[in-house]
Amino acid sequence: MIFQKSTVTIKTLSLALALVGPAVADDYRPAFHFCPAENWMNEPNGLIKIDSTWHLFYQADPTANVWGNECWGHATSSDLLHWDHLPVAIPVENGIESFTGTSYYDGDNTSGLGTSSNPPYLAFFTGYTSLNETQDQRLAYSTDLGTTWFKFPGNPIISAPQEAPHDTTGGRESRDPKVFFHVSSGKWVMVLAHGGQDKLTFWTSLDAKSWTWVSELLSSQIEGFSNSISGWEVPDIWVVIFTPAQGSPPGGNGVVALTGSFDGETFVADPVDSSTLWLDYGRDFDGALSWENVPASDGRRIIAAVMNSYGSNPPTNIWKGMLSFPRTLTLKRIGSKQYFLQQPVAELSTIDSTLTSIQNQTIAPNQTLLSSIRGTSLDVRIVFRIDSGATLSLAVRKGGSEQTVIRYSQLNSTLSVDRTASGDISYDPAAKGVHSAQLAQENTELVHIWVLVDTCSVEVFGGQGEAVISDLIFPSNSSDGLSLEVFGGTATFQSVTVSSVSL
Numbered sequence: 001m002i003f004q005k006s007t008v009t010i011k012t013l014s015l016a017l018a019l020v021g022p023a024v025a026d027d028y029r030p031a032f033h034f035c036p037a038e039n040w041m042n043e044p045n046g047l048i049k050i051d052s053t054w055h056l057f058y059q060a061d062p063t064a065n066v067w068g069n070e071c072w073g074h075a076t077s078s079d080l081l082h083w084d085h086l087p088v089a090i091p092v093e094n095g096i097e098s099f100t101g102t103s104y105y106d107g108d109n110t111s112g113l114g115t116s117s118n119p120p121y122l123a124f125f126t127g128y129t130s131l132n133e134t135q136d137q138r139l140a141y142s143t144d145l146g147t148t149w150f151k152f153p154g155n156p157i158i159s160a161p162q163e164a165p166h167d168t169t170g171g172r173e174s175r176d177p178k179v180f181f182h183v184s185s186g187k188w189v190m191v192l193a194h195g196g197q198d199k200l201t202f203w204t205s206l207d208a209k210s211w212t213w214v215s216e217l218l219s220s221q222i223e224g225f226s227n228s229i230s231g232w233e234v235p236d237i238w239v240v241i242f243t244p245a246q247g248s249p250p251g252g253n254g255v256v257a258l259t260g261s262f263d264g265e266t267f268v269a270d271p272v273d274s275s276t277l278w279l280d281y282g283r284d285f286d287g288a289l290s291w292e293n294v295p296a297s298d299g300r301r302i303i304a305a306v307m308n309s310y311g312s313n314p315p316t317n318i319w320k321g322m323l324s325f326p327r328t329l330t331l332k333r334i335g336s337k338q339y340f341l342q343q344p345v346a347e348l349s350t351i352d353s354t355l356t357s358i359q360n361q362t363i364a365p366n367q368t369l370l371s372s373i374r375g376t377s378l379d380v381r382i383v384f385r386i387d388s389g390a391t392l393s394l395a396v397r398k399g400g401s402e403q404t405v406i407r408y409s410q411l412n413s414t415l416s417v418d419r420t421a422s423g424d425i426s427y428d429p430a431a432k433g434v435h436s437a438q439l440a441q442e443n444t445e446l447v448h449i450w451v452l453v454d455t456c457s458v459e460v461f462g463g464q465g466e467a468v469i470s471d472l473i474f475p476s477n478s479s480d481g482l483s484l485e486v487f488g489g490t491a492t493f494q495s496v497t498v499s500s501v502s503l
């Protein structure tokens with residue numbers, strides 16, 4: 001360990017804490033991922049770009065690091081990397097909590113909540129009354145570019161009684177409005193998730209305030225969609241995205257994406273293929289939403305999700321719940337299948353500094369690369385060919401008996417993340433084990449693996465981004481080594497680049 005004079009006090013403190021228990025002095029705070037300054041967050045809300053500012057709202061309990069008192073926390077960024085923490089945007093009021101929803105620009109002031117010279121930004125959210133567990137849909141608006149938000153005096157915009165004919169749970173399972181303006185029909189469209197009934201309902205409006213039910217999308221209407229994928233939440237629509245609470249490949253919740261056609265009232269889903277349905281094969285990518293109002297000159301559809309599917313169990317104390325690194329989402333046909341591709345946003349490169357770069361090197365099973373590289377927040381990109389039957393193995397956050405191992409098995413084109421020895425896995429029964437994903441057949445000749453490592457996370461993007469695995473890990477801070485090896489044959493690296501990432 002290298003000690004720098006200026007940081008001796010902090011290092012000594014962290015060593016002292018290390019002696020009394022597994023706590024890490026910096027509370028596992030990520031180096032380049034967003035997490036709250038303190039207390040609880042769950043999924044992102046109302047993601048929107050306004051002028052040159054990326055807004056991140058998120059489900060927060062600003063008073064504790066457990067779920068409760070849910071409201072919209074707020075942070076902004078000019079680059080999706082450096083975030084400023086702002087005051088709560090949409091607080092709990094009169095016992096009504098502010099659950100997940102959408103922010104959207106009402107450029108024509110159709111709501112009348114702004115003026116034609118200063119049109120409003122609208123925020124649609126679910127109001128939750130914990131006393132009787134009722135969920136209804138509500139509206140807030142901003143006339144100062146998303147800085148301050150006022151609740152619409154006529155709330156709720158969809159009451160529990162209005163939802164009742166479409167909701168068999170007595171108002172307890174209608175939530176997470178995704179709203180957008182559908183240009184060709186000239187109407188606002190709202191998509192609601194009905195967790196207990198495994199369906200989405202679609203509503204339309206001319207003024208964003210008065211809403212009419214128009215259709216629903218049931219599990220049984222989606223050819224090839226297993227009815228064991230249940231507990232639908234947090235819809236988005238560009239393609240249709242939502243987060244079922246049960247049925248994902250690693251168990252528990254996960255994010256699915258469906259293509260189809262939408263005529264302004266009804267979404268007709270294309271048949272799904274279970275091998276291309278899930279956006280992420282790790283345990284920790286839930287409640288994904290996309291940024292709205294991204295200028296056409298940028299043109300990206302960028303998504304982010306919460307990384308934490310263990311409630312308040314993860315071993316962080318000051319904060320709980322972090323945001324995935326923002327990713328682009330695109331669609332591409334590879335071979336006979338349509339894939340959703342995800343890649344870290346290119347802004348990442350601006351905070352990378354290269355530690356090593358290797359080209360055109362072949363290794364055999366007795367050779368190890370990267371063993372002299374150290375780091376706890378890294379961007380690792382590997383492009384390689386591998387012998388038939390061989391397995392590539394990249395260990396990150398390695399030290400003592402700890403390591404998190406990313407493997408690519410040529411035999412079955414499978415990418416995996418192994419958390420068995422990743423560090424603290426005692427905090428939750430689902431915190432251990434191996435998660436795996438298939439690479440598309442055409443992406444297995446020259447294999448691409450892109451790994452983001454942070455203080456307590458790994459996100460692995462395989463191929464062109466069709467095989468993604470995101471997991472939390474809780475290694476000791478001193479587990480900062482790497483190794484790159486091959487078993488059962490040789491591997492030839494076209495390139496290996498390891499960069500340290502810091503803001």
Ligand SMILES: *[C@@H]1O[C@H](CO)[C@@H](O)[C@H](O)[C@H]1NC(C)=O
Binds near residue numbers: 011
């Ligand atoms: C953890 O390790 C990294 C690099 O190995 C170092 O930069 C950082 O200061 C350490 N943090 C603590 C709290 O010891």
Ligand SMILES: *[C@@H]1O[C@H](CO)[C@@H](O)[C@H](O)[C@H]1NC(C)=O
Binds near residue numbers: 108111112115116
């Ligand atoms: C915008 O809202 C204002 C304030 O309610 C209203 O007076 C005006 O008519 C609206 N303009 C349009 C174009 O809808």
Ligand SMILES: *[C@@H]1O[C@H](CO)[C@@H](O)[C@H](O)[C@H]1NC(C)=O
Binds near residue numbers: 132134171
């Ligand atoms: C639940 O409480 C809210 C707030 O007091 C009220 O508006 C609503 O009607 C109640 N719902 C039911 C089903 O009692």
Ligand SMILES: *[C@@H]1O[C@H](CO)[C@@H](O)[C@H](O)[C@H]1NC(C)=O
Binds near residue numbers: 359360
């Ligand atoms: C690596 O190999 C490729 C293809 O053989 C070649 O074009 C490239 O110049 C090589 N790069 C280096 C750094 O040797």
Ligand SMILES: *[C@@H]1O[C@H](CO)[C@@H](O)[C@H](O)[C@H]1NC(C)=O
Binds near residue numbers: 364365366367
């Ligand atoms: C590694 O193994 C290869 C063949 O598998 C052999 O040619 C080479 O000499 C070995 N290198 C070392 C350093 O043992």
Ligand SMILES: *[C@@H]1O[C@H](CO)[C@@H](O)[C@H](O)[C@H]1NC(C)=O
Binds near residue numbers: 409410411412414436
């Ligand atoms: C793929 O093959 C490896 C052996 O190379 C094996 O460990 C792994 O379980 C296999 N994965 C799947 C999903 O079949």
